[in-house]
Amino acid sequence: MIKKFIRKILGVKDQRDPTEPVVLGPDQHGIDPKLVSPNAIRVTQTLQEAGFKAFVVGGAVRDLLLGVKPKDFDIATDATPEEVKRLFRRAFIIGRRFQIVHVMFGQELLEVTTFRGNGSNNAPKDEHGRVLRDNNFGPQHEDAARRDFTINAMYYDPATQSVLDYHGGTEDIRAKVLRIIGQPEARYREDPVRMLRVVRFAAKLGFTIEPETRAPIPVMAPLINNVPTARVFDEMLKLLMSGQAMACLNELRAAGLHHGLLPLLDVVLEQPISMKFVTLALESTDNRVKAGKGVSPGFLFASLLWHQVLEKWNAYRAAGESPIPALHLAADDVLDAQTENLALQRRIASDMRDIWAMQPRFERRTGKSPFKLLENPRFRAGYDFLELRCQSGELDAELGAWWKAFVEGDNAERERLLNTAREPAAGGAKKRPHRRGPRKTGEGGSGAVANEAGTGGATGTDGK
Ligand code: ATP
Numbered sequence: 423m424i425k426k427f428i429r430k431i432l433g434v435k436d437q438r439d440p441t442e443p444v445v446l447g448p449d450q451h452g453i454d455p456k457l458v459s460p461n462a463i464r465v466t467q468t469l470q471e472a473g474f475k476a477f478v479v480g481g482a483v484r485d486l487l488l489g490v491k492p493k494d495f496d497i498a499t500d501a502t503p504e505e506v507k508r509l510f511r512r513a514f515i516i517g518r519r520f521q522i523v524h525v526m527f528g529q530e531l532l533e534v535t536t537f538r539g540n541g542s543n544n545a546p547k548d549e550h551g552r553v554l555r556d557n558n559f560g561p562q563h564e565d566a567a568r569r570d571f572t573i574n575a576m577y578y579d580p581a582t583q584s585v586l587d588y589h590g591g592t593e594d595i596r597a598k599v600l601r602i603i604g605q606p607e608a609r610y611r612e613d614p615v616r617m618l619r620v621v622r623f624a625a626k627l628g629f630t631i632e633p634e635t636r637a638p639i640p641v642m643a644p645l646i647n648n649v650p651t652a653r654v655f656d657e658m659l660k661l662l663m664s665g666q667a668m669a670c671l672n673e674l675r676a677a678g679l680h681h682g683l684l685p686l687l688d689v690v691l692e693q694p695i696s697m698k699f700v701t702l703a704l705e706s707t708d709n710r711v712k713a714g715k716g717v718s719p720g721f722l723f724a725s726l727l728w729h730q731v732l733e734k735w736n737a738y739r740a741a742g743e744s745p746i747p748a749l750h751l752a753a754d755d756v757l758d759a760q761t762e763n764l765a766l767q768r769r770i771a772s773d774m775r776d777i778w779a780m781q782p783r784f785e786r787r788t789g790k791s792p793f794k795l796l797e798n799p800r801f802r803a804g805y806d807f808l809e810l811r812c813q814s815g816e817l818d819a820e821l822g823a824w825w826k827a828f829v830e831g832d833n834a835e836r837e838r839l840l841n842t843a844r845e846p847a848a849g850g851a852k853k854r855p856h857r858r859g860p861r862k863t864g865e866g867g868s869g870a871v872a873n874e875a876g877t878g879g880a881t882g883t884d885g886k
Pocket residue numbers: 479480481482496568569570571574575613615616660886
């Protein structure tokens with residue numbers, strides 16, 4: 423007992439009893455209770471009043487300890503999903519591979535997860551050791567051991583304002599270290615997506631990856647191929663929308679994770695010609711995320727794949743196709759290839775297509791065309807995209823400046839701009855093989871541009 427106490431005080435990592443948490447009070451952890459969502463407090467309180475254990479867990483505790491307002495709150499409890507569901511009016515059990523309960527309060531969604539236990543060691547696995555389902559419940563210390571990183575395995579009780587730390591997470595937060603819990607190879611084998619999560623957290627938090635956590639990644643990277651594409655895509659999206667997209671991509675490269683695994687990344691990282699455009703796109707995405715503005719996955723992927731589209735667009739035109747149909751053919755080619763590999767959802771693909779299809783229209787600066795374009799519900803995305811093309815040097819800056827003035831100008835200014843506009847400059851490509859004269863019927867004429875009614879977009883992920 424005394425030994426244990428001394429060890430606890432000294433924080434001796436290797437000998438810590440993983441079934442006994444270190445408990446930190448408000449003075450030790452310094453969490454600002456104002457950063458905790460009132461709905462998260464409601465959920466833990468309701469569960470506790472019904473006689474269950476309940477804590478805020480995972481990323482939210484990590485962010486609270488870092489003094490950052492968490493973007494969402496996960497709750498862990500010893501109540502089963504059925505028991506949780508009964509306690510809340512708007513609660514839904516979701517997921518098969520990893521059952522959780524979604525509890526809704528207004529717009530806020532809280533994920534309530536029942537403690538997972540070691541019984542999961544016998545959980546069904548694929549031939550590479552990947553866990554296919556994990557719905558074995560168990561005690562809290564086993565739940566802690568099944569989480570991915572030490573900094574993601576802490577529990578916060580809003581009622582007592584205490585933090586329970588089973589794996590030295592608070593020390594690792596202080597030292598800014600990302601450390602996997604347990605034996606790294608085994609943990610990556612169980613779930614190869616953890617390799618992508620290491621990279622994302624390291625870049626997002628500015629933490630270093632502890633050497634043993636990093637070492638097996640380049641060797642084990644190919645295991646990601648066995649993960650369902652929808653899940654890899656979800657993780658990629660989180661990575662690209664983390665506010666540190668460029669840092670994440672660099673980290674992926676450093677960890678040896680980029681090659682041959684994620685087809686989109688091969689395109690992005692290995693074609694220097696698109697680097698300037700992609701860098702600008704990712705910087706603008708990062709800035710938007712940091713400013714708390716929304717980011718559209720469609721815009722992001724439209725940017726990442728633009729140079730592929732551009733190359734094919736030019737090829738079709740060189741073969742005699744006129745600009746707008748050529749662009750649709752190019753978009754089809756690129757989207758077909760990526761939809762297969764990346765599980766790009768139809769809704770996102772359709773946004774990408776809209777953004778690309780708008781581009782030649784920015785070059786028509788006469789008559790009613792610019793006004794029609796302004797009314798397009800997706801105008802803003804198309805216009806932001808045009809700006810990127812100008813900034814990257816692909817298009818003449820004059821075109822972007824003209825549109826900026828047109829967007830911001832009053833009617834008189836717009837009329838003046840229409841009179842001063844230059845002739846269309848060959849649709850983005852510097853060379854144009856031959857012109858077939860002005861195409862008056864082109865506007866909105868192609869069925870391929872039309873929005874293929876979104877699917878409503880469940881991402882198809884089934885948990886963690
Ligand atoms: P953020 O939401 O900021 O991206 P997070 O840590 O909250 O980060 P989530 O995906 O929301 O990440 O997961 C919540 C928690 O569930 C994690 O903190 C971790 O404890 C656990 N977890 C998530 N994915 C895994 C995984 N693949 N393996 C083990 N534990 C996981």
